[in-house]
Amino acid sequence: MDLSFLFNDYVMQVTTNTGINIIMVLGLNLITGVTGQLSLGHAAFMSIGAYSSAILSTSLGAPFIVSLVTGTLTGAIFGAILGIPILRLRGDYLAISTLGFGEIIRVILLNTDLVGGALGIYNIPDSTNIYIVFIAVAFAIFFMYRLEKSRHGMAIKSIREDEIASEMMGINIARYKIISFTIGSGFAALGGTLYAHFMTYINPVDFGFMKSIEQLCMLVLGGMGSIFGAVAGTIVLSTIPEFLRFASEYRMLTYGIVLILMMIFRPQGLFGKIKVNV
Amino acid sequence: MLSSLFQQFLNGITVGSIYSLVALGYTMVYGIIKLINFAHGDIFMVGAFIGLIISIKMGTNFTLVIFIAIVLTSFIGVLVEKIAYKPLRNRNSARISALISAIGVSIFISNLVVLINGPQNESYPQLLPNNILQILIILISIGLMYGLYYIVHNTKVGIAMRAVSFNVNTARLMGINPDMVISFTFAIGSLLAGAAGVLVGTYYRAVDPFMGMMFGLKAFVAAVLGGIGSIPGAMVGGLILGLTEVLGVAFVSSSFRDAIAFGILIIILIVKPTGLFGKKTKEKV
Numbered sequence: 001m002d003l004s005f006l007f008n009d010y011v012m013q014v015t016t017n018t019g020i021n022i023i024m025v026l027g028l029n030l031i032t033g034v035t036g037q038l039s040l041g042h043a044a045f046m047s048i049g050a051y052s053s054a055i056l057s058t059s060l061g062a063p064f065i066v067s068l069v070t071g072t073l074t075g076a077i078f079g080a081i082l083g084i085p086i087l088r089l090r091g092d093y094l095a096i097s098t099l100g101f102g103e104i105i106r107v108i109l110l111n112t113d114l115v116g117g118a119l120g121i122y123n124i125p126d127s128t129n130i131y132i133v134f135i136a137v138a139f140a141i142f143f144m145y146r147l148e149k150s151r152h153g154m155a156i157k158s159i160r161e162d163e164i165a166s167e168m169m170g171i172n173i174a175r176y177k178i179i180s181f182t183i184g185s186g187f188a189a190l191g192g193t194l195y196a197h198f199m200t201y202i203n204p205v206d207f208g209f210m211k212s213i214e215q216l217c218m219l220v221l222g223g224m225g226s227i228f229g230a231v232a233g234t235i236v237l238s239t240i241p242e243f244l245r246f247a248s249e250y251r252m253l254t255y256g257i258v259l260i261l262m263m264i265f266r267p268q269g270l271f272g273k274i275k276v277n278v
Numbered sequence: 279m280l281s282s283l284f285q286q287f288l289n290g291i292t293v294g295s296i297y298s299l300v301a302l303g304y305t306m307v308y309g310i311i312k313l314i315n316f317a318h319g320d321i322f323m324v325g326a327f328i329g330l331i332i333s334i335k336m337g338t339n340f341t342l343v344i345f346i347a348i349v350l351t352s353f354i355g356v357l358v359e360k361i362a363y364k365p366l367r368n369r370n371s372a373r374i375s376a377l378i379s380a381i382g383v384s385i386f387i388s389n390l391v392v393l394i395n396g397p398q399n400e401s402y403p404q405l406l407p408n409n410i411l412q413i414l415i416i417l418i419s420i421g422l423m424y425g426l427y428y429i430v431h432n433t434k435v436g437i438a439m440r441a442v443s444f445n446v447n448t449a450r451l452m453g454i455n456p457d458m459v460i461s462f463t464f465a466i467g468s469l470l471a472g473a474a475g476v477l478v479g480t481y482y483r484a485v486d487p488f489m490g491m492m493f494g495l496k497a498f499v500a501a502v503l504g505g506i507g508s509i510p511g512a513m514v515g516g517l518i519l520g521l522t523e524v525l526g527v528a529f530v531s532s533s534f535r536d537a538i539a540f541g542i543l544i545i546i547l548i549v550k551p552t553g554l555f556g557k558k559t560k561e562k563v
C-alpha cells in the first residue's frame with residue numbers, strides 16, 4: 001500500500017499544528033481539569049512564550065533551543081506572577097480575572113512598538129519541525145502523567161474535589177494552585193514558542209480571547225481532567241476543520257453548539273470520568 | 279478647557295448609563311442563579327441588530343424600533359435560559375458547566391449573526407435628534423432603571439425575585455415558582471440589554487456582530503465594581519466605569535481603552551471582591 005500521501009507538506013503542517021495544540025491543552029488541563037481552576041486567559045501565556053522567544057530569535061539571534069527554553073520559562077514566570085494575586089479568587093471570579101489579564105496582555109502587546117505593535121513580529125526562523133513537536137508532545141504527556149501520580153498530583157486533585165476539606169487535611173491550597181498555574185502556563189508558553197517558530201509570523205490578534213475559548217473547547221470535548229481526553233479532544237477539533245473546509249463559516253457556530261450540548265448531555269466530556277464540581 | 283471637560287463628562291455619563299443598563303442584567307441573573315451570563319453581551323448586540331433591521335424595514339421611528347427590539351430580546355433571553363441553562367440547573371450541574379454553556383451560547387449567537395448578516399460593520403440610522411442625543415439617552419436609561427427599581431420593590435413578582443435570590447428553597451416553600459421567576463429575570467435583563475443595544479447603535483451610529491463581547495464584559499466589570507447582585511451597585515458601577523474610560527481616553531491614552539476596564543476589575547477583585555455596594559446593601563436580586 002502506498003502511504004506516501006500521508007507525508008506531504010499539508011499533512012505535516014496539520015500534524016505539527018495539532019501537536020502544538022496538544023501541548024497547550026495539556027497545560028490548560030492541568031489548571032482547569034486537574035486543579036479545577038477555570039482559566040479563560042490561556043492564550044495570553046501562549047503569547048508570552050511566542051513573543052519572548054521570537055524576540056530572542058530575531059533581534060538577538062539566539063539559537064532555537066535557547067529561545068525555546070527561555071520562552072517557556074518566561075511564560076511560567078508570568079504564570080506565577082499573575083497567579084499569586086488572582087488565585088485567591090474562586091470559581092467564576094477567577095475565570096473572569098484570567099480573562100481580564102488575557103485581554104490586558106493582548107492590549108499591551110498591541111500597543112508596544114518594541115514588539116511590533118499591531119504588525120507583530122515576522123521573519124522568525126522556521127525552526128519548529130515535526131520531530132521537535134513530537135518530542136515536546138511526548139514530554140508533555142509523560143510529565144503530566146507523572147505529575148498526576150505524584151504527591152503534588154494527589155494534592156491538586158483533592159483541591160479540585162473539595163477545597164475546604166483538602167485544606168483541613170493540611171494541604172497548602174494557595175501554594176499548590178500557584179504551582180499548577182505556573183506549570184500550566186509554562187506549557188502554554190512552550191506551545192506558543194513552537195507556534196511562533198512554526199508560523200514564522202505572529203501578531204497580537206492570534207492570541208485573543210477566541211484562542212483561549214478554542215483551547216477550552218478542545219479540553220471540554222475530550223474530557224476535563226483526563227490526559228487522554230485532552231489529547232483526543234485536541235486531535236478531533238484540530239483535524240475536523242481540515243476535513244470540513246467547505247463548511248468553514250460554520251466552524252465557530254459549531255464550537256458554540258458543541259460547548260452547550262456537551263455541558264447538557266455529557267459534562268465530563270467524551271473520555272472524562274470525573275465530575276468537575278466548581 | 280472647561281467646556282471640553284464638561285463635554286467629556288457628558289460623554290462619560292452617556293456611555294456609563296448604557297453600561298449600567300447592561301450591567302443590571304448581569305447583576306440580576308448573578309443574584310438569582312449565581313451565573314455569569316456570558317451570552318448577555320450578545321443579546322445586547324442582537325438588540326442593536328434588531329433595531330437596525332426594524333428601522334430599515336419600518337422606518338426610523340425610535341419608539342417603535344426600541345419597542346420591537348426589547349420585546350424580541352426579552353423573548354430571546356428567556357429562550358436562551360430555557361435551552362441552555364435550565365437543563366443544567368435541573369440536574370444540579372457544577373457551576374463551571376453552566377459558565378461554559380453560557381460561553382457556548384455567546385459564541386453561537388454572535389456567529390449566527392455573522393452567518394445571517396455577514397461580519398462587516400453596519401452603519402446605524404439616525405433615530406434621535408442629534409443635538410439632544412446624549413441627554414435623551416441618559417433620560418431613557420434613567421427611565422428604564424426607575425421602571426426596574428419599581429418592579430423589584432413594589433410588585434409581587436419583584437418580591438418573588440428578591441425572595442428567590444435570598445434563598446431558592448425557602449422561596450419554593452412559600453409557594454413561589456422559581457423557574458417562573460428566573461425566566462422573568464432573564465426577560466427583564468434581556469429587555470434592558472436590548473434597549474441598551476439600540477441606544478449604543480444610535481449613539482455610535484455603527485454596530486458589528488462582535489461588539490457584544492467586549493461591551494458585555496465591560497458591563498460585567500461595572501456590575502462587579504458596584505457589587506454583583508446589587509441593583510444600585512450596577513447603576514453606580516456603570517457610571518464610574520463610563521466616566522473612567524472616557525476621561526482616561528481623553529486625558530491619558532486612547533490605545534489602552536480596553537485595558538482600563540479590566541485593570542479596574544482586577545484591582546477591585548483583589549482589594550474588595552464584594553464591590554462598592556456588595557456589603558452595605560444586602561439587597562440581592
